[in-house]
Amino acid sequence: MTSLFSSPGRWLKGNLHTHTTNSDGHLTPAEIGRVYRDAGYDFLAITDHGRFTDPGPVQDAGLVAIPGMECHAGTNAAGELHHVVALGISEAVRVEPEHGLQGLIDAIREANGHAVLAHPYWHGCTSADLLEADGWFALEVYNQVCQAFIARGESSETWDQVLGAGRQVWGLAVDDCHHAGPDIFGGWVWVKTDEPTAPGIMQSLLSGRFYASSGPKILSVERDGDRVRVRCSPAQTIALIGKGSSGHACHAPVGELIEEAELDWGRARDYVRLVVRDERGRGAWCNPEFV
Ligand SMILES: [Zn+2]
Ligand SMILES: [Zn+2]
Structure with missing residues (x-):
């Protein structure tokens, strides 16, 4: 934590969870890329439900694009589908009907991606659900769309329970933007890196060289x-x-x-x-x- 702030490198701001018209979002990939670029962001991950959206239009808007997708499988403690964001994938994640949470995470890894457990508090995913699965590197400690619509955006308690069990996992803040209304520009990460590329940003994310924010610096x-x-x-x-x-x-x-x-x-x-x-x-x- 202390070395993150004292070490050299550039701070880059990004949102790692966004939907477009390719799933249930209101803006096209090109439109959402321009909106985030104009707001001063450096990188963006489009994470449509069950579909790998070509990150090209985000790059064309002048942002670093992190290839991503949001995947669903299994059932959590509240009887709802698991939501897992895949980041850094090189191909679409192949989700099978028999997959539970672990099967889904394994499929993300097979697509060369890295798994983030999305908005646990919002959909009643408990720390016991999360601790059953291995091979994920972060959860969303803050999700703006969940905060904006039902005030269940923050999952600090779940994170602390997982950390208390000895799991070394990181906390992301994200928009999960669908409407570009109250669900945009409310959660982001500041990543420290010498390499402003998708692999460079992924490397900093995986090693925890970032902090999450919904406001304070x-x-x-x-x-x-x-x-x-x-x-x-x-x-x-x-x-x-x-x-x-x-x-x-x-x-x-x-x-x-x-x-x-x-x-x-x-x-x-x-x-x-x-x-x-x-x-x-x-x-x-x-x-x-x-x-
Ligand atoms: Zn979700
Ligand atoms: Zn989402």
């Missing part, structure tokens, strides 16, 4: 022994979270905001992740470091 994280100094955009809360009841939070006085905090790393057990919360409750989530 993290400027620096400096660690000296057990003391961690965090600087960020104006925030209500800056906190370190660890396994179980462990962690350390710093809050702004009522009616004020803070732009830095000194936290005690030693109070987090087994793993440490940083979260910044602004005055509207929007978050910035760093990936965990295991201790």
Whole structure:
């Protein structure tokens, strides 16, 4: 976490979950590419339901395109289909009727892709569901369309349960944009890389060299022994979270905001992740470091 902010490299902003008219989205691939480019994004993954959309129009719009697809199979604890986003695929994922969650993840890997467990809180996917499966590298800690329409966008608790079980997986924030209305520009990742290409961005994603945000910006994280100094955009809360009841939070006085905090790393057990919360409750989530 500390090395992410002190090491060299460029910060690139991207959205890794988007739908187009090729599934149930309202804009064409070319239109969605231009909309994100005009908003200052550097990369975009189109992830249509059950269909591999050609990323060419996104590249033509001037963005780095991460080839992707959202796949569905099996049944979760709430009796709903699993939703898994495949990133970095070289071909369409072949989903078979008999696939459960593990079969689907294996099919994504066969398509040279990397699996993200989408919006767990939104569709009632529990940490027990997630822990049954191997071979996935991230979950969506924040999903804007789920927040916009039923206020179930954040899956922090599920993430903490999975981390607490010893799984080293990362947290993405995404739009899952369908309508380009309240479901756009609400969740993104800042990736650190020297190589602004799809393989370069995928490499940073897989190694956790990014942080997720729905609003706040993290400027620096400096660690000296057990003391961690965090600087960020104006925030209500800056906190370190660890396994179980462990962690350390710093809050702004009522009616004020803070732009830095000194936290005690030693109070987090087994793993440490940083979260910044602004005055509207929007978050910035760093990936965990295991201790
Ligand atoms: Zn979904
Ligand atoms: Zn989706």
